[in-house]
Amino acid sequence: MSLAVVYSRASVGIDAPLVTIEVHLANGLPAFNLVGLAAAAVRESKERVRSALINSGFEFPAKRITVNLAPADLPKEGGRFDLAIAIGIIAACGLLPDTDLSQYEMVGELALTGQIRTVCGALPFNYACTNAKRIALLPLQNADEALLVNNSQVFGVTSLSDLYLHLSGRKRLTPSEHKRVECQHDYQADMADIKGQQLAKRALEISAAGMHNILFCGPPGTGKTMLAKRLMTLLPPMDQQQALQTATIRSVAGQPIDLTKWTQRPFRQPHHTASSIALVGGGSNPKPGEISLAHHGVLFLDELPEFERHVLDVLREPMEAGKISISRAAKHVCFPAQFQLVAAMNPSPTGALHDGRSTSEQVLRYINRISTPFLDRIDLQVDVPKLSSKELFAGNDDQQESSKQIRIRVLGAHQQQYQRANKSNAQLNTQELDTYCVLSSADQRFMQTSMEQLGLSMRSYHRTIKVARTIADLASCQHIQRKHLSEALSYRALDNIIQQLK
Incomplete structure (x- = not known):
């Protein structure tokens, strides 16, 4: 034997x-x-x-x-x-x-x-x-x-x-050597390419600084997709551990790893016809989905209401937990899914909100394709209006900030967050909110009144506080002030549209 x-x-x-x-x-x-x-x-x-x-x-x-x-x-x-x-x-x-x-x-x-x-x-x-x-x-x-x-x-x-x-021992193989490849982080796109839309640019900076989910809402052709794709140019680079986690997911999915870009944050843009399994992963032999391939990166959902409602709702749990657990009869696997969601949508089925081609009922029905619990998990809802002809045909503006200039402020805000809580503001739990986002009595009453007027849920309230904390970090303020809360509440474009139509 x-x-x-x-x-x-x-x-x-x-x-x-x-x-x-x-x-x-x-x-x-x-x-x-x-x-x-x-x-x-x-x-x-x-x-x-x-x-x-x-x-x-x-x-x-x-x-x-x-x-x-x-x-x-x-x-x-x-x-x-x-x-x-x-x-x-x-x-x-x-x-x-x-x-x-x-x-x-x-x-x-x-x-x-x-x-x-x-x-x-x-x-x-x-x-x-x-x-x-x-x-x-x-x-x-x-x-x-x-x-x-x-x-x-x-x-x-x-x-x-x-x-x-x-x-x-007859013929030894040569050990494979670690290749020292210079990782490239050169992006073709830049924030300076976008004309106007100062409010949307400001919201994108806040989103990058606190790793907040963001939704752009506006008529076709106003630059929503351009803004979404330029978020990558503002985010800080991944550290070695984060890059290794992201590369591991690509390896398991059988996707090639570019050694010159493996430390670059992933950007995933699934089509609106994607199934729930394609988004979150699964199958008889579970494979990672788009949310896991976007781990430590950006998941961009364009034409958000065109996604099936149940497909978007399967994202709710991973958006909170930062992971997705897939159970099958023979096995149970867990994939990390700590992604930053960026979404874009038109405010009505015909494109523009006040174009005279859609009634209030049609607009509400269109927006209601997205469930309220899903919208609650989006921190920033930003209006991206149509540019005037003067803004559209204006020459190059020397005052337009580049992605590099904005990224300096974003990196400064990130450093404050990690020194304070060792995590981004978007990841703060309820106990940490009570510790790091203390409001004065007057500001608490202000937020209570705002919640009642806007009809915000407790989850939306907490996310608004996190956004205000990020705005304060960008201004290098130790405490959240009333102006930070007011600005955070101003990024509720979709809530405002719904309130106007009701």
């Missing part, structure tokens, strides 16, 4: 749990049995491994082969275990007598020729492998992605025969 043990890792959400692959060769009628809650793609690895071994110059053992993928209750999917199974069979045949396989973890799908194909989730695989203090063996095409993990040992492998020669 011969037994070999090889280590690999599964892919569950953004985690990579350890899978121990035990290969046992015994006398008896030739057979190849694979056990351990393997999905169809894993069971099919028997034929891929058989052909890869033969075409790589190995003799396939005419014995009873049993491969156990432990733990047995962990679902295994995909072809990522092919390489480990093949090496386990080689080791069980006694072809690697002097090799300590316990120091390695390997992942890779085998072609029938013995070549090694890429897999999804190489980044979380190497992160877990590094924490376990083992050496990662994975496809060469995945090496650069895996090396985003600091202090990791990675060998990029192209074929099964090359890996065998390396493990047997």
Whole structure:
């Protein structure tokens, strides 16, 4: 009897749990049995491994082969275990007598020729492998992605025969090296490109400073999409941990990672025909959706009322929790989803509010496509009016601020927030609001009256206080003042439209 043990890792959400692959060769009628809650793609690895071994110059053992993928209750999917199974069979045949396989973890799908194909989730695989203090063996095409993990040992492998020669000591592979790539944060767009719309620009600055959700409401062609896309130019860069989390999600989703831009915040813009699963993630084998791909970045929803109402409502919980939990019969996964929502919409089904083509009932029906609980989670509702002909045809204004100039103020506000609470204002909980957003008695009465007049919910009230705290930070004020509260309350454009129409 011969037994070999090889280590690999599964892919569950953004985690990579350890899978121990035990290969046992015994006398008896030739057979190849694979056990351990393997999905169809894993069971099919028997034929891929058989052909890869033969075409790589190995003799396939005419014995009873049993491969156990432990733990047995962990679902295994995909072809990522092919390489480990093949090496386990080689080791069980006694072809690697002097090799300590316990120091390695390997992942890779085998072609029938013995070549090694890429897999999804190489980044979380190497992160877990590094924490376990083992050496990662994975496809060469995945090496650069895996090396985003600091202090990791990675060998990029192209074929099964090359890996065998390396493990047997006959021909060592060269360790993959960490590439020092200068990350680029050059944006083609700039705030100075937008004419007029000073109120909307101010609101966008507040949104960037406090990481607040924002909604632009105005007729077609007023610059709502331009404003939304320029939010990226105002946000501070991600730190190393945030960038690694974002890259991990892309890795699990099977999307390429550009090493020159991997520290740049993501910007996702799904079409209004997107399904709820496309937005939040899911499927029989749960994959991250748009909200997770926008983690630490921006999710832009254009033409907001055109989205199905139930599709928007599935965003409510992740907007509060910063994560999405997906439960299936066989597994439960959790993806991070701490995104900043930017939305744009027309105020009426015909485009403009007072164009004479829509009645008040039609406008209200159009706005009511968006549920009130969803709107409650948007901090800033900004009116983007149509520009006058004078503003539209005006020449370049030397006083137009660039994104770089505004970003300096945004970074200053961010520093104040993290020094005070170690988080952005949009993420403050109720207890932290009571600590860092104290109002005077007169201001409390002012806010109480405003809530009654505007019909604000308690959630909207708390979000208004957070916006006022951000406005105070931009002005370098230690305490929230009445003018900050008044400005925060002025960014309730949709509430004002509804009040006028009722």
